[in-house]
Amino acid sequence: MNYFKKILQYAYPYKQYAFLNIFFNSLYALFSALSMVAFIPLLEVLFQNTKKILIKPRYDKSISFKTYLEDWLNYHITIEMSNSISSTLMYVIMLIIILFLLKNLFNYMALYFITFLRNGVLKDVRNALYKKVLDLPIAFFTEKRKGDLMARISSDVLEVQVSFLSILELLIREPLTIIFTLIVMFSISAKLSIFIIVFIPISGFFISLVGKKLRRDSDQVQKEQGHFLSIIDETINGQKIIKTFGVKSSFLNKFKASTKKFFNFSNRLLHRTNLAAPSSEFLGISIIGVLLWFGGQMVLIDETINGSTFLVFIGLAYNILTPAKSISKSIFSIRKGDAAAARIINILEAKNHLKDRVDAIDKSSLNSRIKFKNLSFSYDKKIVLSDFDLTINKGETIALVGQSGSGKTTVANLLSRFYDFNNGSITIDGVSLKKIKMKSLHKLIGIVTQDSILFNDSIKNNILIGKENATNIELVEAAKAANAHKFIMEMNDDYNSNIGESGMKLSGGQKQRISIARAILKNPEILILDEATSSLDSESEKSVQKALDNIMNGRTAIVIAHRLSTIQKADKIVVMQNGEIVEKGTHNELMSKKKVYYNLIRLQEV
Numbered sequence: 001m002n003y004f005k006k007i008l009q010y011a012y013p014y015k016q017y018a019f020l021n022i023f024f025n026s027l028y029a030l031f032s033a034l035s036m037v038a039f040i041p042l043l044e045v046l047f048q049n050t051k052k053i054l055i056k057p058r059y060d061k062s063i064s065f066k067t068y069l070e071d072w073l074n075y076h077i078t079i080e081m082s083n084s085i086s087s088t089l090m091y092v093i094m095l096i097i098i099l100f101l102l103k104n105l106f107n108y109m110a111l112y113f114i115t116f117l118r119n120g121v122l123k124d125v126r127n128a129l130y131k132k133v134l135d136l137p138i139a140f141f142t143e144k145r146k147g148d149l150m151a152r153i154s155s156d157v158l159e160v161q162v163s164f165l166s167i168l169e170l171l172i173r174e175p176l177t178i179i180f181t182l183i184v185m186f187s188i189s190a191k192l193s194i195f196i197i198v199f200i201p202i203s204g205f206f207i208s209l210v211g212k213k214l215r216r217d218s219d220q221v222q223k224e225q226g227h228f229l230s231i232i233d234e235t236i237n238g239q240k241i242i243k244t245f246g247v248k249s250s251f252l253n254k255f256k257a258s259t260k261k262f263f264n265f266s267n268r269l270l271h272r273t274n275l276a277a278p279s280s281e282f283l284g285i286s287i288i289g290v291l292l293w294f295g296g297q298m299v300l301i302d303e304t305i306n307g308s309t310f311l312v313f314i315g316l317a318y319n320i321l322t323p324a325k326s327i328s329k330s331i332f333s334i335r336k337g338d339a340a341a342a343r344i345i346n347i348l349e350a351k352n353h354l355k356d357r358v359d360a361i362d363k364s365s366l367n368s369r370i371k372f373k374n375l376s377f378s379y380d381k382k383i384v385l386s387d388f389d390l391t392i393n394k395g396e397t398i399a400l401v402g403q404s405g406s407g408k409t410t411v412a413n414l415l416s417r418f419y420d421f422n423n424g425s426i427t428i429d430g431v432s433l434k435k436i437k438m439k440s441l442h443k444l445i446g447i448v449t450q451d452s453i454l455f456n457d458s459i460k461n462n463i464l465i466g467k468e469n470a471t472n473i474e475l476v477e478a479a480k481a482a483n484a485h486k487f488i489m490e491m492n493d494d495y496n497s498n499i500g501e502s503g504m505k506l507s508g509g510q511k512q513r514i515s516i517a518r519a520i521l522k523n524p525e526i527l528i529l530d531e532a533t534s535s536l537d538s539e540s541e542k543s544v545q546k547a548l549d550n551i552m553n554g555r556t557a558i559v560i561a562h563r564l565s566t567i568q569k570a571d572k573i574v575v576m577q578n579g580e581i582v583e584k585g586t587h588n589e590l591m592s593k594k595k596v597y598y599n600l601i602r603l604q605e606v
Contacts, residue, residue, distance in 0.1 A: 003341035006348075007160055010124045014117040021117065022172050024110035029176035031103035033184045036315045038096045110173065122161040125344065129153045132347055137354045138418040147230025148223070152347055156222055156340040163337025167330065174323035174330070181319045188313050189305055192295055196287065196317050220265045222343055228258040269336075291317055354420055354438065362440040366525040366556055367429045369393045370415070375424035377410060377579075384410045385579040388424070392572075397557040399567035401600065402576035408560045410579075412528045415558070416445055446524030448548075450531035452511035454503035459488055460495040462503075462514055466521035474521060482517035483547040484510070516547045527557040564601055573597065 011018060133149065141149075185193040235251055291314060299310050375388035385407045392398050400408040414421050417438060426433040433441070446466075454462050463475055470478075475495070479485040487510055491497040503511040519527065529548060545566060552559075561567045568587040575583035575590070575597045582596050590597035 003338050003345045006345050007121070007125065007341045010121045010128070011117060013124070014120040017113045017117040017120075020113040021110050024106045024113065025173040026176055028103060028106040028110055029173060029180050031099055031106060032177050032319060033180040033316070035096065035099040035103050036181070036312060036319055037184055038092075038099050039312050039315065118161050122157060125157050125160065126153055129157070129344065129347055132350065136350060136352055138413075140350060140352075146233050147228070148226030149347070150229050150233075151222060151226035152343050155225060156343050159222075159340035160337050160344065163333050163340075167334055167337075174327045177323040178320050181316050185313060185316050185320075188309055188316075189298075192291070192298070192305075192313060195294055196291065196320065221262065221269050222340060224258060224262040224265055228255060228262060231255050231258060273336075288314060288317060354417055356437050357434060360435055360437045361431070363428060363431060363436045363444065364440065366394050366444060369429065370526070370556070371425075371427045371430075372411070373425050373427070375411075375414070375421055375426065377407075377414060377419065377421045379419075383579055385414075385421075388579070388581065390574060390581065392556060392558065394556050395554060396571040397552055397559060397569075399559045399561060399570035399573045400576060401561060401564060401567065401573060401597070404562075405578075406576040407579040408576055409530055412447075412530055412558060412560060415526075416447065416528070417441060444524060445526045445528060446519040446522045447528045447530065448512070448515050448519050452503060452508075452515040454499060454506075454511055454514060456498070456501045458493075458496045458498055459491070459514060462499065463495075463517045463521055466518040467523070470521055478517045478521035481520045481547065481550045482513045483550075484513035484517050487513075513547055516551060520547075520551050525556060527552060527555050529557065529559045529561075531560055531562060564597075564604055575600075 130153065133153075182193060182197075185196070231251070231254060235255075295305070295310050295313065298305050299307050305313075370392040372388050372390040375385055376383070377385040388407070388411065390398070390411075400411060402408055410419075413419050415426060415433070417433060420434075428436065428441075428444075455465075460475065463478060464470060466478070467474070476485060479488055479495075488494055488497070497505075499505050499511075499514075503514070506514070529552075548566075559567050559570060567573060570587070572584060573587060573590055574581055577596065583590055583593070585593070585597075591601065
């Protein structure tokens, strides 16, 4: 219950609905007991055992309120019976119908108000999870499966929502039903009531034995669901590779293995859950059987209770066993909900080491330079950068080149604060990167990556990510500068054309130009181009390179490239190997040295 308690804080904004639910559940519990008691006069009329009272009773302190009510009801039944037995029967039946009507009306009202609470918590927890996903650093997602995160936001939250009804039933409705019913039962026969109370804990003990391992089973089910959702996600994204490499059977077997585990875990979980109701019912009817034997003797031998009252007492006893069974089901549901809540809290309380410092400031512009000093970074104990020193003056274009794994992209990621470096410093105009607010820093930076990250939306909305309040004129100008306006206007709905999942309706060059248009519209002071043309054909590369030249003009740019022909005009070229700088200079200076850069150029010319 520890994790579930943390989820309960999301119910606070909807507390008024909880109070209304409690109020109507209390009325439901009361009328649940009264509706059973109403059968006593009906049975007495049918068996003609009604106590004859011809003088209208008056309440005084010498008699109990219970006795007064019985005499008052018997008086009215006696008067009615003297007129017509049929009207008396109708009178008693109408009383029962009204009580059951009120009971079920209050039940509906309780469920009506709890709906707002349950769905409100569902909405707010999902919003909190999504906000947390947006806030968490990129490093977090390298260790988590996407499918697992999706399962937590969807099915885990739904499990918690279902558990909210269970906990209110467990705390309010069913206990009150039992309490009110016991009060009525004790008023009928304390001896029989004590007999019932002795046997009820037996049922509770058995239920606790069944539910001990439920939370662990539920956790296994949710984890495996996250696993096969990840496989589905990978399959959809990797369709081309799966088909061309002929590995459909391999992926199918992997998916089948996961669903088989899910099948086994689900069966175990449901077997335990399904055991609660029949076992509770069997124990209940066993108690009723013993009650019939014990109470039957009181009716037939001792004659301390009449038959009509005893029959209603049995109904009241069953009225206790039904909510007791519901409580047992609620306990199972809450245990499952607690397992789901644990997985949700695991995300909500995940540590973010890249939060803004208390003394962080806004930085709205780059005035002089960016400086990397003695920068070191390692990932999983593997050194990626070591003693990296570089100064980038405002307006300069710096190219980072080198073999894959040399640390080029890491430099860009550290400047963007997607990760935090281990040692050294990065400063912008002498201000430490760690003292600049993240939101402010990201406004300064625009990124165009090798894999164009586009969303299943219109071209217009994908470009407007760069500047949400941009005018249509600004939008078109950005597209023209990115060399994208022409192909956009040739599409069916021009700027309103939907580009599909990850821009699948566009070619590689078109997707890249949309990404560049987005960056142009943002108009960042610092531009990072990470292999922006490496995946394109020669014709597309020319169009994209022209767009890149437009956006880099007069801007501070860091260009990461494998194709060295695209960076020869850079103000400074930095050659990297194994996380270290081995050469710096212009294209001509490095070529004249005939060292690492020269050899890279020669390799690409072959």
